[in-house]
Amino acid sequence: MRGRGMYRRHFVIVALFLLVIGAYFPLVHADRGMIPVVPDVSVYEPGQKAIIAWNGQTEIMILSTDVFASNETTVLEVLPLPSSPEVEAASFDSFEEIQRLIWREGISQFAYKSYEEARGGSIEIVFHEQIGSHNLTVVKASDVQELVEWMSGLLAGQEIALSDYEEAINHYMERGFRYYVLDLITITPEERSVNPILYKFTSYFLYYPLVISSPIGGESRITLFLLTEDRVDINGDHSPFQTVYYKIYKQGWTTQNPIQFVLSKGDLAKVDLRIAELFSDYAWLTVFEYEGNLSQLTRDLMISENDLNAEENSVGNFIVQIDLQTNLILHTLLGAACTLAGVFSTYLIMRKKQKNNQD
Incomplete structure (x- = not known):
């Protein structure tokens, strides 16, 4: 009896050990083999990251950027928007939750098969606030030269060159963009993620600005987590972005499936309650990514309802x-x-x- 009791005790210990190992190292089992399923995306990669939720009328963009410089300096980030935004603090937890949901889906999917006043003119300050390390100002402008001159006055003594931005800003002015978010932050030689900021604005197309980054140049990675009411047509032209895939390694060969699946209202609430309020029931998650030189960016990402597969919504x-x-x-x-x-x-x-x- 004692030997049998010891056997049972050892069996329980081994079983618990296997359960713990399985919890910490989730592998996908199929066809009698262990098939690692790896989503080819990480929120911890350096570059720009954005969660973009759009319900056809309103967009919420949670934006995070990794920045570094050879010496401590002040930089200005400019974000053109189609309408006046609400600007609030956000959390990197939202990106980590998106990452967790992507891993969860991969496993389940394959297991079973201070600022200066405006100087008149066309410049109008509609918002200003210090949020963490961000000195944020939202302005409404209709003249390129006046906006650049106003920004130069705002940045007096900061030694920031704006001449390269004039052409990019003109690009947006000609397209009817009148609202510009000016984000003044101080960066150091150590690369770090700046605390995310949430922008909420009216838009009749899903939108992410790219041309405004072209004067910066240099290699970078831009990862977008899109949340939409219907499935984004990944076969459409969304250049320069490419769809991100799950990579499945099996018996010496590799296959892949797009990272595109449904998130419930509860899942959306875990990402951000403000995002969950945009959608009545659920949203489709699609992941896009661009890796290359920022100087090559000649068009923004704009997705209309025609680019969503409502009739093929599965x-x-x-x-x-x-x-x-x-x-x-x-x-x-x-x-x-x-x-x-x-x-x-x-x-x-x-x-x-x-x-x-x-x-």
């Missing part, structure tokens, strides 16, 4: 599949219950016969 199929899986589980449980009932009935009959024989 949420219905997704729900049906869940129902089928649920039905399968219910049928399995029902079958097991019937089997147990049969075994128990047989046991009772045999006991009754045995008792009669004894009598």
Whole structure:
């Protein structure tokens, strides 16, 4: 009995050890092998990262940028927007939650197959606030030269060259953009992620500005996590971005599936409650990425409702599949219950016969 007790104890310890190992190192099992499923994206890579949620009328953009310089200096980031934004603090936790949801989907998917006043003119300050390390000013402008001159006055003594930005700003002025977010931050030689800022504004297209970054130049990586009511058509022209994929390594060869799936209202709330409020029920997550020289950026990302596959939205199929899986589980449980009932009935009959024989 003691040996049997020791055996059981060892078995329990080994089982718990395997459960712990399985929890910390989730591998996907299929076709009797272990197939690592790796989403080819990380929120910890240096570069620009943005979560962009758009419901057809309103966009929320949570923007985070990794910055560094050879010496401590002050830089100005300019963000052209199609309408006046609400500007609030955000958290990097939102990006970490997106990363966690992408990993979760990959596993489940493949396991089962201070500022100066404006100087008049066309410049109007509509918002200013210090949020963490960000000195944020939102201005409304309609003249390129006046905006550049106003920015030069704002940055007096900061030794920031604006001449390279004039052409890029003119690009947006000609397209009717009138609102510009000016973000003045101090950076150091150590690369770090600046605390994310949330922008909420009216837009009839999903939007992320790129041309404004072209004067900066240099190699960078831009990762966008898009949240939309319907599925983004990844076969459309969204250059310079490319769709990011799950990479599946199996028996010496590699296959891939796009990172594109449905997030529930609860999932969206975990990312950011303000994002969850944009959507009535769920949202599609799609991941885009660009890696290259910023000077090559000649167009912004703009996605209209025509670029969404509402008619091919497979949420219905997704729900049906869940129902089928649920039905399968219910049928399995029902079958097991019937089997147990049969075994128990047989046991009772045999006991009754045995008792009669004894009598």
